Structures are given as structure tokens and as C-alpha cells.
Amino acid sequence: MKNTAFVAKYSKLKIIVLVLLPILLAIVALTIGRYPVSYADIWKALTGLFFAESNLSATAHTVIFDVRIPRILAAIIIGMALSVSGAAFQGTFRNPLVSPDILGVSAGAGFGATIAIINSWGSLGVAISAFVFGLLAVWLTYFIGNLIKRSGDITLILVLGGILVGTIFSSLVSLIKSVADPYEKLPAITYWMMGSLGSIQMKDIYMVIPPMLVGIIPLLLLRWKLNLLTFGDEEAQSMGVNTDRLRLIVIICATLLTASSVSISGMIGWVGLVIPHFARAITGPNYRSLLPVSMAVGGSFLLVVDTIARTLLAMEIPLGILTSLIGAPFFIYLLSHSRRSWK
Amino acid sequence: MRRNKVLIIILVILLLFASTGCQGGQSDQGPESETKTIMDMAGREVEISTNIEKVYSTSAIGSVLLYTLAPEKLAGWTSELRDSEKIIIAPEYHDLPSLGRWKGSTPTGSIEELLKAGPDIIISVGDVSPEYAGDADEIQNLTGIPVVMVDGSLQKTAEAYRFLGDLIGESERAEELAAYSDKTLEEISTNLKSIGEEQKVKVYYAEGMEGLETEVSGTVNSEAFDLAGAKNVAVPDTPDIRRMQVSIEQILVWDPEVIIISTDGDTTHSVYNKIKSDKTWANITAVKNNEVYEIPNYPYDWINRPPSVMRLLGVKWLSALLYPEVIKTDMRADISEFYSLFFNYEISEKEIEDILETAERK
Known part of the structure; x- marks a missing residue:
């Protein structure tokens, strides 16, 4: 008996709120930090973008443009990427416990980063190596999956392959860690594994934007088809969908998103697992709205957590640890309070 | 029932292992020495x-x-x-x-x-x-x-x-070796007496691939800074912290006068070059005044990681770098003496120049 006009209006409001949320949070985050920058300075800096004259102190300028803005942007896009990728994977694998690293991308990326750190390839080397090995790990999983698939459930085999590949890569990381120089390399590896946005610069963002766009655009365009995948292969095929091809596209896109994120931030757990559930609680399981909502919520969530990580103490709190500490209890809450189907 | 049986068998096996382990340990003791x-x-x-x-x-x-x-x-x-x-x-x-x-x-x-x-x-x-x-x-x-x-x-x-x-x-x-250690540390602490608390130089110790990790004051890992009279900017705000990650914003707040970089054995000077050229670091007093140095690492770090006896030389180097007007020493002669005395190694002039390349005020 609901008034359809009201519903339409309500959902429009929801959309506006969700679009505005990350933007508003970004503005708030811009004003918070360890270095004192006044609101007036921030206003000056932002208006200075449009009117050339700017009498801002050099340090304040650096803090706003070279420290906070890149970091805020990175938190938002990485939060978005991980959440979308998690949502897409959960649908494809028809499993609510799937996170973006189900196919071994994080473990692979961790291995790549470890190798780069051991060989002193520098921060760019670490990012590239993490990205490449992340993709390689997923390719391996997919390869194994196709190798052993007979008539069985391909998604199950892929998950199994992901566990295998993930285990192998994380064992290799442990092996390297056990022989790594304890004074020089080991701390660097450990810190990378904990995830941080502390050294993000604009050039890192420029670097990951292209692969992220390649990953996110097809997912957004195909998002209504993702609904069909959640019904199961047979039903989807009966509706004329080539499920194998669609699944491959989803895996490639979601992997690109995760690998690009991990390559510049290190491991950030739980975002890709929890946020899609939260988004489902807001908007329901339809992927048409689920993906955009996941993006908005995920970007906002990671921005808030990262702002806490960089401001609470003089030390940086490792971001990956904070997202897990906040994410896990939140997940339990969601599971116990949500009656909706996860599909 | 069945599960219990399995448990019991496992326990028995474990006990067997444990008891043989003890025997092995006892039989190891040499009888004659x-x-x-x-x-x-x-x-x-x-x-x-x-x-x-x-x-x-x-x-x-x-x-x-x-x-x-x-x-x-x-x-x-x-x-x-x-x-x-x-x-x-x-x-x-x-x-x-x-x-x-x-x-x-x-x-x-x-x-x-x-x-x-x-x-x-x-x-x-x-x-x-x-x-x-x-x-x-x-x-x-x-x-x-x-x-x-x-x-x-x-x-x-x-x-x-x-x-x-x-x-x-x-x-x-x-x-x-003990006499050398005593003499070195005593000389430095005597000479540093004239430096009051407020005249101490603010130092940031940059570690890690990005220079955004540091060691808080008062630990074995930062002891060399304390003994060299440096005012380590990183003061722990919670106890039991040693190494920590910091944001560039926090370093801007601390605004150190000197930055000392741990090279992690990396000979490409990547952190050194980054700190000197990156615009986020550019407004820090140390960078503006060109007071950015790498810790010599030959064959071990002079300051920390591992915190070894190399630190005797490290403290001398660092105190002379921070307070050239009170610690007057011929670093080149000190280096020769140290490597000769401790490692029985006659270091060449070229090696010394390489060591000091990014560790001296130009």
C-alpha cells in the first residue's frame, strides 16, 4: 500500500545522501590532522585553486595539497574498489563469506611486495611487484580451477584453488620472513603486511587510476547481470547468459581493483567483506543499486578509519589492523541484526 | 567414545615423545669437563x-x-x-x-x-x-x-x-676494548655537559622504505641518539612502543632540525634522495637547511639495527655532527682507529670517503 511517489522520493533522497556522504566526509577529513591548519587556511587553499592569489604558508600548502588530499582520495578510491570487488565476488561465488582476496590476490601481492622489499627495489618496485604477483596468483587459481574442473561446481573449485594458491604464497612469505634480515628487511615486510596509506602521494593515485577504471567500468555496466549469476549457473544459462564468460569478466575486473588497491596500500582486510553486507542492509540485494551503494559506503568507511589512523596518536596506527578491529565486530552485528538474504 | 579413544592414543604418543625428549637432554651433559x-x-x-x-x-x-x-x-x-x-x-x-x-x-x-x-x-x-x-x-x-x-x-x-x-x-x-669504550663515551658526555636541554638539536630518525618509521627515545634502539645529545623528536605517547610508523604531518609538527636516515643497507640512497627532493618534506627545517644525513653502514649500521658496538663510533660521529663546536674530533682518524682496534681491519681512505659521503656536513 505504499505510496509509490513516496518510495521513489525516498530512494532518490537515499541516492543523494550516498553521493554526498563521501564528499562531506572528505571535507571534514581535510580539516583534521596532526599538523594544525586553520579552517581559514583550508578555505584560502581551496578558493586559491580558482583565484590565483594565495598567501598561504608553504607548510600549510604542503599539508593540504600534498599530504591530506592525496591520502583522502586514496582512502576513498581504495575503499570503493575493495567494496565493489568484494560485492562482485560474493555474488559470483554465491557465498556471503567471500572477500576480494578469495582467489589469492592478497597473498600473491604480499609475496610480490616481500620479494621487492628483500631485493630493495624501492617503493615503486614494491607496488609494481605486488600488483603483478596479485594478478599472477589469481591467474594461477583460475588455471588450476579449469584444470581440475570436470562436472563439478566451478565456483567451489575456484574457491578451493584460491585457498591453495593463497596458502602457497603466504607460506613463501613466511619462509622469506624467517630468513630475512631481522634488522633491516623484516620490519619493512611486517609493516607492509599491516597496510597503510601513510606514504601515499598523488603519483601513486595516478598510477592506480587506469587499472581501477578498467576494473570498475565493466562491473558497473554489467551490474544487473550479476543478479543472474547469484541464481546459479543453470538458471542464468536458461536466461541466455554465458555464465563462464561473465564470471571470467567479473573475476578479471574485481581482481584488477583489488590488486591495484593492495599494491599501493598494503593489506587492508575486512573492507571488502563487511561493506557489501552493510550495503545490502541499506539497499537490498539487487546489484543495480548494491554496487553503487557499496562504493559510497566503502569509500566513506575507509576514509573515516584512515582519518582515525592518522590522527589519533603521534604514531600511525596500521590501517589494516584498525579496519579488522572495527570490521569484525561490526560484521557480527550485521549478521545478527540483518534478516535479509545475502544474495 | 570413539573420539575419547583417539584422544587417549594421541596423549600417550605425546607423553612418549615428551619423556624421550627429557632423556635426550640429560644424556648431553659431558662427564669430564x-x-x-x-x-x-x-x-x-x-x-x-x-x-x-x-x-x-x-x-x-x-x-x-x-x-x-x-x-x-x-x-x-x-x-x-x-x-x-x-x-x-x-x-x-x-x-x-x-x-x-x-x-x-x-x-x-x-x-x-x-x-x-x-x-x-x-x-x-x-x-x-x-x-x-x-x-x-x-x-x-x-x-x-x-x-x-x-x-x-x-x-x-x-x-x-x-x-x-x-x-x-x-x-x-x-x-x-673496554678502555676504548669507556674513554669514548666519557669524553663525549663530558664535552656535551655544556649543552643545555634547550640547546639540544631536534633530530628525527628516519627508518623504513619511505623514511616514515622511527624509533622512540629511551630504548636500546635509540640509545645512540640519547648518548650523542640529540633531542629525539619521537616521544612515545603510549608506553611499550619502540618502532613506530608516523605520518609526514606529524614530522611537520615536530619540525626536526636534523634528519638522520637509516639506509637499511640500501646503497642507492633512495630515502635520502626522496627526503631531499620530495615536496612534502621540503618545508621541514632540516631539509631547508640541508641537514639530512645517512647513517654509515659498513658493515653494520653505526646507530642501530643491529644495536652493536659499532654504536661507539656512531655516537662519536653523531655528536660531532650535531655539536661541531664542542665535539672536536678528526673523524677520519677515529674511523681508522676503530676499525683497526675492533675488527683488526686497516680501512682505506677511499672506503672512509665512501662511508662519509652522505654522512658529513658539506
Whole structure:
């Protein structure tokens, strides 16, 4: 008996709120930090973008443009990427416990980063190596999956392959860690594994934007088809969908998103697992709205957590640890309070 | 019922293993050698042989200490020597076995390899607090070899040399090194007396791939900064923190006057170049005034990681760098003397210039 006009209006409001949320949070985050920058300075800096004259102190300028803005942007896009990728994977694998690293991308990326750190390839080397090995790990999983698939459930085999590949890569990381120089390399590896946005610069963002766009655009365009995948292969095929091809596209896109994120931030757990559930609680399981909502919520969530990580103490709190500490209890809450189907 | 049976069988097997393990430990004790009981630097009583031929150290800190004192008594290294170590360490010790780091119950080395190398004692150099004493006890129980704890703090270097020298019958050599340690640290602290608290130079110690990790003041890892009279900007805001990650914003707030970079053995100067060229670092006083230096690392870091006796030279270098008007010393001569005395290595002028390339005020 609901008034359809009201519903339409309500959902429009929801959309506006969700679009505005990350933007508003970004503005708030811009004003918070360890270095004192006044609101007036921030206003000056932002208006200075449009009117050339700017009498801002050099340090304040650096803090706003070279420290906070890149970091805020990175938190938002990485939060978005991980959440979308998690949502897409959960649908494809028809499993609510799937996170973006189900196919071994994080473990692979961790291995790549470890190798780069051991060989002193520098921060760019670490990012590239993490990205490449992340993709390689997923390719391996997919390869194994196709190798052993007979008539069985391909998604199950892929998950199994992901566990295998993930285990192998994380064992290799442990092996390297056990022989790594304890004074020089080991701390660097450990810190990378904990995830941080502390050294993000604009050039890192420029670097990951292209692969992220390649990953996110097809997912957004195909998002209504993702609904069909959640019904199961047979039903989807009966509706004329080539499920194998669609699944491959989803895996490639979601992997690109995760690998690009991990390559510049290190491991950030739980975002890709929890946020899609939260988004489902807001908007329901339809992927048409689920993906955009996941993006908005995920970007906002990671921005808030990262702002806490960089401001609470003089030390940086490792971001990956904070997202897990906040994410896990939140997940339990969601599971116990949500009656909706996860599909 | 069935599950219970399985449990019982597992328990029995475990018990069997445990009991044979104990026997193995007991049968290891040599029957003939004479022993004495000593008190180690953590206050533990340890029974050791009166004639010590081979010593193993659980970490690189101790290996360096031992090598400088009595290289022929080293039972092995904790890890394969790096190329830079092979330059300084005499060739006859290059092929000593690599037996791993030993800390608590998770050693990286193999017990059997360690027993094969046959050290008479194991030394654990570093913190001598009760928690580390527990680790030492554990290694002792695990290997059946007495573990002696040696205080690894920089200020106690002389004491550590004398203690270890007495223990292994190398008192003469130990006295020589201890005297140098005492003299160096005393000279520096006397000369620094004229520097008041508010005249101290604010120093940021940059570690990690991005220079965004640091070591808080008051730990064994930052002791060299404290002794060199530096005002370490990183003060812990929660207890029990040693190494921490910091944001560039926090460094801007601290605004250090000098930045000291740990190169992590990386010879490409990547952090050094980044700090000097990156615009986020550009407004820091140290960068503006060109007061950015790399810690010499040849073959070990002079300041930390591992916090070894190299720090004696490191403190001299750092104090002279920070307070050139009170610490007047000929660094080149100091370097020659140190490498010659401690490592029996005659360092060339070219090596010294390489070491000091990014470690001196130009």
C-alpha cells in the first residue's frame, strides 16, 4: 500500500545522501590532522585553486595539497574498489563469506611486495611487484580451477584453488620472513603486511587510476547481470547468459581493483567483506543499486578509519589492523541484526 | 567414545615423545669437563665449563661483540655473511656455519646444527629484563647448553666486554676494548655537559622504505641518539612502543632540525634522495637547511639495527655532527682507529670517503 511517489522520493533522497556522504566526509577529513591548519587556511587553499592569489604558508600548502588530499582520495578510491570487488565476488561465488582476496590476490601481492622489499627495489618496485604477483596468483587459481574442473561446481573449485594458491604464497612469505634480515628487511615486510596509506602521494593515485577504471567500468555496466549469476549457473544459462564468460569478466575486473588497491596500500582486510553486507542492509540485494551503494559506503568507511589512523596518536596506527578491529565486530552485528538474504 | 579413544592414543604418543625428549637432554651433559657457577648480567646463575672454546650468540649484536673480542671462539654466525661483512670480517671466518637467530621458542636455526657446532656456552646480548631472561632459560632448556645473558646497552659496553672476557679467558683483549669504550663515551658526555636541554638539536630518525618509521627515545634502539645529545623528536605517547610508523604531518609538527636516515643497507640512497627532493618534506627545517644525513653502514649500521658496538663510533660521529663546536674530533682518524682496534681491519681512505659521503656536513 505504499505510496509509490513516496518510495521513489525516498530512494532518490537515499541516492543523494550516498553521493554526498563521501564528499562531506572528505571535507571534514581535510580539516583534521596532526599538523594544525586553520579552517581559514583550508578555505584560502581551496578558493586559491580558482583565484590565483594565495598567501598561504608553504607548510600549510604542503599539508593540504600534498599530504591530506592525496591520502583522502586514496582512502576513498581504495575503499570503493575493495567494496565493489568484494560485492562482485560474493555474488559470483554465491557465498556471503567471500572477500576480494578469495582467489589469492592478497597473498600473491604480499609475496610480490616481500620479494621487492628483500631485493630493495624501492617503493615503486614494491607496488609494481605486488600488483603483478596479485594478478599472477589469481591467474594461477583460475588455471588450476579449469584444470581440475570436470562436472563439478566451478565456483567451489575456484574457491578451493584460491585457498591453495593463497596458502602457497603466504607460506613463501613466511619462509622469506624467517630468513630475512631481522634488522633491516623484516620490519619493512611486517609493516607492509599491516597496510597503510601513510606514504601515499598523488603519483601513486595516478598510477592506480587506469587499472581501477578498467576494473570498475565493466562491473558497473554489467551490474544487473550479476543478479543472474547469484541464481546459479543453470538458471542464468536458461536466461541466455554465458555464465563462464561473465564470471571470467567479473573475476578479471574485481581482481584488477583489488590488486591495484593492495599494491599501493598494503593489506587492508575486512573492507571488502563487511561493506557489501552493510550495503545490502541499506539497499537490498539487487546489484543495480548494491554496487553503487557499496562504493559510497566503502569509500566513506575507509576514509573515516584512515582519518582515525592518522590522527589519533603521534604514531600511525596500521590501517589494516584498525579496519579488522572495527570490521569484525561490526560484521557480527550485521549478521545478527540483518534478516535479509545475502544474495 | 570413539573420539575419547583417539584422544587417549594421541596423549600417550605425546607423553612418549615428551619423556624421550627429557632423556635426550640429560644424556648431553659431558662427564669430564670441570664446571663453575657464575652470575650473568641479568642476575641469573648459570653453570658453565671452566674452559670455553666455542661460543655462540643468539643474535647479530652478540656475534659482533664476540668477533671483536675473540673471533677464533665464534661457533657460527646467525645468518650468512653479506658481501659488505665479507670485506671487514677476516676470510678464515667467512665459512663458519650459519645457525640462525634464537629467541624464545621460535629459533630460525636448527637445534641439531647448533649442537653439531658444539658451543660451550650461548650468549644472549641485549635487553636483560626478566622477559628476556625467560627466553634465555627456554633456549637453555631446549638445547642443554648454558645460556649467559650479557647487557647489550651501549652504556654498559665496557662492562659487557670485561664480563665476557673473564668468562672466556680473554681478559687482556677485553680490557683493551673496554678502555676504548669507556674513554669514548666519557669524553663525549663530558664535552656535551655544556649543552643545555634547550640547546639540544631536534633530530628525527628516519627508518623504513619511505623514511616514515622511527624509533622512540629511551630504548636500546635509540640509545645512540640519547648518548650523542640529540633531542629525539619521537616521544612515545603510549608506553611499550619502540618502532613506530608516523605520518609526514606529524614530522611537520615536530619540525626536526636534523634528519638522520637509516639506509637499511640500501646503497642507492633512495630515502635520502626522496627526503631531499620530495615536496612534502621540503618545508621541514632540516631539509631547508640541508641537514639530512645517512647513517654509515659498513658493515653494520653505526646507530642501530643491529644495536652493536659499532654504536661507539656512531655516537662519536653523531655528536660531532650535531655539536661541531664542542665535539672536536678528526673523524677520519677515529674511523681508522676503530676499525683497526675492533675488527683488526686497516680501512682505506677511499672506503672512509665512501662511508662519509652522505654522512658529513658539506
